[in-house]
Amino acid sequence: MEFLGGPLTPSSPRIPCYRTLDGTGKHIPDAVVPHDLQQQDAVALYTAMAKLQVMDTICYDAQRQGRFSFFMTCAGEEATVVGSAAGLDPRDMVFSQYREHGVLLWRGFSFDDFANQLYGNSLEPGQGRQMPIHYGSKELNYQTVSSPLATQLPHAAGAAYAMKLDGADTVAAAYFGEGASSEGDFHAALNFAATLGAPCLFICRNNGYAISTPANEQYAGDGIACRGTAYGMPAIRVDGGDARAVYCATRAAREIALRDGCPVLIEAMSYRSGHHSTSDDSSRYRTREEMVAWRARDPVVRFRHWLVANAWWDEEREKQLRHATRQQVIEALEKASKVAKPPVSALFSDVYADMPWHLQEQLQETLQVARRHPHLCPPDMPVQ
């Protein structure tokens, strides 16, 4: 009779962590790299990560200046998000949590697109319905962000099942943090995806914190990766700060999902360098020393060192990229701030596929009141 696990076997081996670059960005000899990056792809990956970093910094500051109500950065997780995005097919449907806008950037969402969403103006496809950072794009196969945590996980399993019924060669990819994996929906989604044989990738950003809750208070087991095998799916733990490793793992996971008709779990280990959001001050629950130590292992810097070592990147190009991106982001925010807000009719449309009579009545009533009393309507809102 043998009990395994928990406090009875404290030194049982952890699931190993796959990586190809060390903490300073040097290639690890003998590292397994099934899909190595050539210059063009490596530079594309790097520029996306750097642009993401610049955009995050400026938008965070813009929120602090009161230009819009809310923002979240992905500081410290650029490699996890962009590396995995590059490993997916653009037709794969993405169900994100809220920190994966790097996937959108990789797929072609422009700075204007981001800015329009943040300002909730009439140019954004979401028509000002959602709070900032709740992006979505049907065109880029990126589901609109849903605030309640982990609800996107069963959605992804269901979408993957639909793809399977269709005989499609695409997968669904769900992103979530290690905190969200405590939700009931996580359990249901993984169990289901496995029993249904749905080609779904579950990509966990284990970034050490769920707002102020550190990972060692979030779970007692061997992180999130160990749960994959428990549900009957292949799982891997990867160094989330190593863009090349994340890229390789995602590509491989995708191949497994389609070839073997099963879900795959990826746990990317990284660190949330920024605050949880603009509503958080993380200095209240972690030390400066800890943050500085992780900053020294910044994934963008690590990857840049590898590019420089290959003579694919240099100081000059770095300066130019940072400078140009800064200008573009600031310009985009400026432009977006001047665009009119969605009109009054945007309040009542899209509740149903066709506007029912009672909403038509309410819309007409609202327009009448707005025209009779213009001072009741915000000045930048077209009364139509």
Added chain:
Amino acid sequence: MLARFVCPATTGCLGLAAQAAARQVGQWSRAYAAAATTELTVRDALNSALDEEMARDEKVYILGEEVGEYQGAYKITRGLLQKHGAERVRDTPITEAGFTGIAVGSAFAGTKPVCEFMTFNFAMQAIDQIVNSAAKTLYMSAGQISCPIVFRGPNGAAAGVGAQHSQCFAAWYSHVPGLKVLAPYDSEDARGLLKAAIRDPDPVIFLENELLYGTAFPVSQEVLDKDFTLPIGKAKVMRQGKDVTIVAFSKMVGFSLEAAEQLAKEGIDAEVINLRSIKPLDRATIAASVRKTHRLVSVEEGWPQSGIGAEIAALAMEECFDDLDAPMGRVAGAEVPTPYAANLEAMCFPQVPDIVRQVKATVGRA
């Protein structure tokens, strides 16, 4: 979830309502389209609707607990697994939040799921997926992502199943913009409304009644046609009358019709409206009826506060206040969690004498 009550063939517990319904068929035949020719149970009405819609559109599939191998906890999906295969009739593990989320996600991706809850009481475990995901996503995505899903299952009280299996959720779901909420009464309703719901691009809550599953109603050839649908948002006048308007849905329609027969013997001619659709609510039909009768009584099984009757009272104020000769009367369930003991349970839900008594009070003949 632990206890699952699978109610066997329910003729035993149907009691008065179904027997009365069968007896009264002849007198109500004018309320049915064309000449009534076939008897069809609500169960078979739902089953045939599902079968036909699945044959018509390969995107339609069914999921839920026990819907496949077990033929359905209440046998509504009997035979469908054998006919359409395991990919389209899926038995799920036990997690309402899970399979509802899966269904919603697959609807986002282009399928048309029919998601069965063993009872809407258990759907509370999935209500976030229903409200925050299914109902709101079309709006939040500004029309880019739709959710053509039907959530169906028994709602409200059964018989002797206690507090956690007896709640009516019509009021809760009717509150939410983005959802359509239907409540069939008879077999014509069951077929027409379920087919309409499956074909509708918006998420639909389809509230059935367990005790009516075994009741047979006469249906015309038109109702049996594979393209028979009923419009969503239209109520049906089951019985014309001139003295008072009784508005009800689901099982209470049957009780109201029975009450109307009793009231007729005392010279009170009641008009009975079967809502069929809780959201959108057919305000126009209710108001037109009140303009004719000048008196209004609502009947529901659910609790009174913030219930469907409360909404009908508000619309009466807004649409036909000047036509009312008396304040509206409301018949609703007792404001307690449902007790199990048969005698206590019978006192919890409106019975025919309760409806008769309220109507008499509203028409001033108490």
